[in-house]
Amino acid sequence: MSAVSSSKSQRRFLVVFNPTPQRLRKVRLKKLLDAIKATGDEWFLYATEQGLAANGAVLKTRLEGVTDLIVVGGDGTFNIAINSLPFDIKSKTLPFRVGLLPSGTGNDFARAWYGKDMNIDEIIDVLLDNHCQTLHLGECEMVQSTRLFHNVMGAGFDAMISKELEHKKTPFRSLSYLWSAIKYIPFYEEPECTYKSSHTKREFRNLLTAFCNSKYFGGGLPIAPMADASSARLDVISAGQMPLINKFKLIGKLVAGSHMSSPDIFTETLNKEAFAQIETEGLELEADGEFIGYSPCKVDVSDYHLALKAPR
Template identity: 30%
Template sequence: MAVNPFFVVNPHSADGRTLRLWGELRELLARRFGEVRFELTRGTMHAAELAAAAIEAGADLVVAVGGDGTLNEVLNGCFRAARQPVPGAVLGYLPSGTGSDFARTMGLYGLPLALQVEKLASGTVRLLDCGQVHFTGAGPSGAPLETSRLFLNESSLGFSAETVNNVNRASKRFGGKMSFFLGVLRTLTRLRNPLLQVTVDGKQVYAGPTLLVAVANGKYFGGSMMIAPMAEVQDGLFDVVVVSAMTRLTVLKKIGKIYRGEHLAEPEVHVYRGAEVRINSVGEEVLLEMDGEQPGRLAADFRISRHTVPFLA
């Protein structure tokens, strides 16, 4: 069991639910870990700063308490501090977010708080694959800035990224699945099918009008949609799911299949696997999302590193 854990708590995740649960969760953690060292996040990428500081101060377990976006920031903070895993340092996760999609892949979603804490105290460390994406973000002045970021779950673009943008601009008080479904409906009012080019391991595999592309390490995105049912977090490969152009009516007819992971046989769906992926847009701006946050836009280059992140599950 970790002797020097640190907890990064996002009080705003799940529309404030995490903060409401934190008192009870802190008591449970104190029974297993003793003193609970933690900080509340105060804004975008603050979780990354807290995680980096914790690693530099000698934490041997850094735990994200929040949603997929909080976990993503903590991951990036840990690696920013060390550039590689610190011997003995482990990443942990107490999921309490709107979507918590990575928790579904890892079997952590919906567990009682006491069981989550027990798993954290006595669980097994697994070395997970880690994705990295180089894309166009925004600098401090708002000007375009080429940047890179790590992710554990997935990164997607097109319709899914626009949906994430709409979800994050609205209230999440209805919970993950309903919040994302309402986001889908809002995005449908301005449906686009941009021209995209997808290259996997150096070979162009797709070009054409596209609803969305998901570059997946985990199985779920969008608040429980099983976009990549065959994905594995330790196989060293992305599952690249391309959904070609759809009408509004077709999206509504088939979205249930995506939730259930039954969409792979649909004629609009194409699945590829590989360790390196490049995606370009032709003639228009296309948003990119990552673990439920919307940090930038295309073009984007993806690369996966096998068995890189020590994760306590």
């Protein structure tokens, strides 16, 4: 699906959207397009496909003259976009401004980037402005592919839940995540894991290891309260094997945002020069709520970054 306005202007918007039928997304997409039309700027649409290669091939043909690319969708759609766009090899960035109109099931990244109190009209005002901040991306290098991520990349129980929810997305992402966590955690057998970073080496049974570029995952759970996507760092939050009662307590603390003080939690920060590796084979991996494959993998702050529309 595509459309082009007839008016000519200084800016040219490419609006990338998730075509999966959803009433809220349809309403927000129309509101965005009406706002762009009111400016007299040029615009056209692109509906994402499932495969990264298919999106990349089409998007490359539609980027000529684009000044602003707006993604309408959730974290998964934004992840598809950033992994499909042709970053410049030398500058490691994109030659246009990028914006996100949250219209997904979780919207975890948007919750942190815009703040929980900003409404959709205020966000559209941000998207029509030219003010941006640098969004530093994370990078997960696997055996056969590399995946950029903007929010949270995880290994273990979190990735298993993401795989379980892959085709069962509902408007109540946090409740779906919590229900799946409660349902599956009594039966989850923590796999052995060898974790090695620039700072430490650990051998443990992995319940969850998350590499956080931003604060929230699972539909609003504050996994990394101090994470900041505008800074070039990843906060690592990891939990090993523990008694079942401790797992349920940890879920409760995660909901309340008080898990960081738990003795069952390991944390460290990866700055621009640091990296971490999960050397064990076969651990499930997710990035921005989407299942992406299996370990081994190397995770670090990527050289790739972009100018993302942000509140002033």
